[in-house]
Amino acid sequence: MNTSALAWVNGSDAPEKPSLYIGFMALTDCASVVVAATQGFAQQHGLTLNLKRQGSWASLRDKLASGELDAAHCLYGLVYAVHLGIGGVPASDMAVLMGLNQNAQAINLSPALQRKGVTSPEALARLVHQSGARLTFAQTFPTGTHAMWLYYWLASQGIHPLHDVNSVVVPPAQMAAHVQAGRIDGFCVGEPWAAAAVAQGQGFTLATSQSIWPDHPEKVLACARSFAEQYPNSARALIKSILAASRFIEQSQENRRSAAQLLSGSAYLDTPLETVEPRLLGDYQDGLGNHWQDSHTLRLFDQGRANLPYLSDGMWFMTQFRRWGLLRDDPDYLGVARQVQQLRLYHEAADTLGVPCPASVMRSSLLIDGIRWDGSDPHGYARSFRLHALGDTPNARTGL
Structure with a gap:
């Protein structure tokens, strides 16, 4: 027994x-x-x-x-x-x-994008679609919450997360270092690492996960x-x-x-x-400069x-x-x-x-x-979205 x-x-x-x-x-x-x-x-x-x-x-x-x-x-x-x-x-x-x-995850962008005036979702979408810039965003695991928040948020701004940008995997605590080294243009991560990047002068928080889906x-x-x-x-x-x-x-x-x-x-x-x-x-x-x-x-x-x-x-x-x-x-x-x-x-x-x-x-x-x-x-629901990859080959750069 x-x-x-x-x-x-x-x-x-x-x-x-x-x-x-x-x-x-x-x-x-x-x-x-x-x-x-x-x-x-x-x-x-x-x-x-x-x-x-x-x-x-x-x-x-x-x-x-x-x-x-x-x-x-x-x-x-x-x-x-x-x-x-x-x-x-x-x-x-x-x-x-x-x-x-x-709640309490965040999407940050790099100081380089900030210097270009890319400080709003609309400015990011313009940069991606009009300049042909191929930006690289990091998340923490290919099927994890941060990948899903990043993908959902980008798609809500008309940016296809698999076709319009690159997506790579970076461990949470290493996000700011990868921004500083110029390897990534933005990331989605849990706290305190988004706040830490801001404190270190490595960019700014453009969106919180709770702004994507409250609670x-x-x-x-x-x-x-x-x-x-x-x-x-x-x-x-x-x-x-x-x-x-x-x-x-x-x-x-x-x-x-x-x-x-x-x-x-x-x-x-x-x-x-x-x-x-x-x-x-x-x-x-x-x-x-925003505080809330x-x-x-x-x-x-x-x-x-x-x-x-x-x-x-x-x-x-x-x-x-x-x-x-x-x-x-x-x-x-x-x-x-x-x-x-x-x-x-x-x-x-x-x-x-x-x-x-x-x-x-x-x-x-x-x-x-x-x-x-x-x-x-x-x-x-899975088929209701304007931007999706149904029928596509999964992203080769998943990093699994």
Whole structure:
């Protein structure tokens, strides 16, 4: 009899595997994972979380797929790509245990473009279409959120992300250095690296991801589906630990500031506090003299609304894979999402903590181009866009 069955027979919900290896990338939105591991939340639920910082999403993917990592702070689209067999490794059944955050990614342009007066979407579109300039934009993983935000935003401005510009993969922390070296003209990345580039004089923020899709899905807590099936108590305890930490961080501005202080340390982001804290608090300066308090700032909890693994969120990434030719055929959008999103485990964990769960596992959102996504017709949605690559060969420069 396996350990999870024994635990059930004994009437215990104690974690079958109490010590877990958890991968993360040096990004502000790993906050709840770090706080859970270091501030006693995991211990309250019988776990020890051994955090393992990764240098690239490809490295994190490989270790998650091989089982070297039990779970990880992960790009939503990376999970679905691996599950569908387009993620650069053999197809492997994956699981999303919970959402970790919404919002707080950014698209930056270089100082060279700024000097040319390319400081608006319209100016960028004119440059691309009228000058014949072949610009190069970086994102962090070919099927990841940053690639999808970059592609979606460019397309919303009439710029085809696969035909009109080059797209390359650069690890998050290296974006500013690549701009400085003249290798890229812009990038889409998670914080604090967009803010860091602005602080270093390496360009400006032209768009935030929340301006593309307010309260969009972003990072998730991911694992191999075999982990969730073999160690359900550990998976549930892990969700509870991180959900409790998410709730704690958002209880006060002081808690957010404390999280920023913790994250800035050498073990996590290894970045000055003044680069991390402002955008974590929603305080934005774009490098062009504009300053605002963002109404759709980084959301780690939002009364549980940022954490439920909505079926429609997972389905959206698959529609974009289909739109851009990464998938040659339509998947069973809803069926795959039901396999990946671990709604039962999440609901059990949330109920234990008294965290409310939204009534529907679908949600409706209006994106920057005026097109509404609600999960009701994924096949039609993938074909509804003026700019797409359906039927094209996937971009040869994916870097997988």
